[in-house]
Amino acid sequence: MDPFAPLGRTMDVGSQHCTYSPGDIPANDCGETAAWHILWDPNGDAGLACGPHMGTARHRFVFVDVHRVGPDCNMPGTAWSFDEKRCIYPGEPDAIAAAAEMPAREAIA
Numbered sequence: 001m002d003p004f005a006p007l008g009r010t011m012d013v014g015s016q017h018c019t020y021s022p023g024d025i026p027a028n029d030c031g032e033t034a035a036w037h038i039l040w041d042p043n044g045d046a047g048l049a050c051g052p053h054m055g056t057a058r059h060r061f062v063f064v065d066v067h068r069v070g071p072d073c074n075m076p077g078t079a080w081s082f083d084e085k086r087c088i089y090p091g092e093p094d095a096i097a098a099a100a101e102m103p104a105r106e107a108i109a
């Protein structure tokens with residue numbers, strides 16, 4: 001079984017709803033309020049999951065990192081903070097250091 005989650009189409013930016021969508025068609029969108037923010041790969045492709053679908057993701061797929069959805073998750077201009085386990089706006093004091101620690105794609109290829 002493919003361990004990588006099918007990323008599918010780009011979902012609405014700014015909503016914090018579960019992006020689980022079997023077959024990647026709108027009729028199958030979960031749409032529940034998301035509880036978890038999942039970083040699928042080091043390039044920054046991320047998704048949002050409700051509780052049950054986070055369980056699905058943990059069982060079925062590999063991912064880089066995950067944290068609880070906060071107010072800044074999935075908002076334009078935010079960056080993933082591994083250290084703080086949340087999304088932050090670059091320009092906050094800790095953001096630049098966190099961004100610098102993002103693993104380069106070449107590092108895992």
Ligand SMILES: [Zn+2]
Pocket residue numbers: 018019020030031032049050051052053
């Ligand atoms: Zn869901």
Ligand SMILES: [Zn+2]
Pocket residue numbers: 037067068069070072073074086087
């Ligand atoms: Zn987040």
